[in-house]
Amino acid sequence: MRLPSLLVCFAAVSLAQPTRFFDDIYNYSENLAEFYSKVSEHINNAKYQSKPSMGCNPSSITLPSYASGLPGPTGVSPMYVALGRGTQNYTCADSTENTIPVSIGALANLYNATCIAANFPDLMEMLPNIAYNIPLPDFEYTALPPANIDLMGHHFFYDSTTPEFNLDTTTSKQYGVAMTKKQDSIDAPSDAFKGEYGAVVWLYLSTTTGTVGNYKSVYRVNTAGGNPPATCKGMPSAFTMQYSANYYFFGSS
């Protein structure tokens, strides 16, 4: 059964040493309350399972059902799942209501949530809503609550149309680079965590030249926040919006 990883989740939320990161996580929020209640449900269920066997095998990982609105991952296998936390960047040509913000990229830390996605897809879907409320991590910050998961890589834009996922973090963790191109998108579901101006779209990206490793596609799902205001009224020429999302990496089978 899944108790060990469950305890990792639970311990990280409830027992972790307070750090600057954890100051706010003890505050009540509906998202956190929902997460706690799911964790305790899993703990209760775990009591009645007799034979412990827990793994992080990614082969059982599936996208959340709402992602069926995007082209599916056919002929590829799930590799990793990351919780992303960072900013979406925008520019405004002027500060009037006649101008619309233009997306110019993103910068996010990626945290390795593969084991959670493999064992607890229901918790996985809740993580971005909680991570959104955690202060923006430093570029090098190595673990993220609420699940105390390790830094797995960085997401940024190689150029204006090439979202890059660089999974080389330390000399011993060289997992390659996914260079991608946007193929399709769908609006976030109506119950997505909106942040200030709404949740960014869900995305299907396919890999392009420059990719290092077996990566074939990346899906951005379970988005929280990240959208800009509807117009540039009162906005500076460049600004960022906080967001969080789950990224699913698929590779050649």
Ligand SMILES: *[C@@H]1O[C@H](CO)[C@@H](O)[C@H](O)[C@H]1NC(C)=O
């Ligand atoms: C959490 O509580 C602390 C202390 O009361 C407060 O300073 C902080 O602003 C709160 N954070 C949120 C996200 O509500």
Ligand SMILES: *[C@@H]1O[C@H](CO)[C@@H](O)[C@H](O)[C@H]1NC(C)=O
């Ligand atoms: C996005 O904003 C962050 C934070 O200000 C910045 O470090 C990063 O370089 C920006 N990326 C782009 C593509 O503008």
Ligand SMILES: *[C@@H]1O[C@H](CO)[C@@H](O)[C@H](O)[C@H]1NC(C)=O
């Ligand atoms: C993510 O975590 C899993 C389980 O610990 C591990 O097997 C995998 O190599 C990690 N992936 C990356 C890119 O760090």
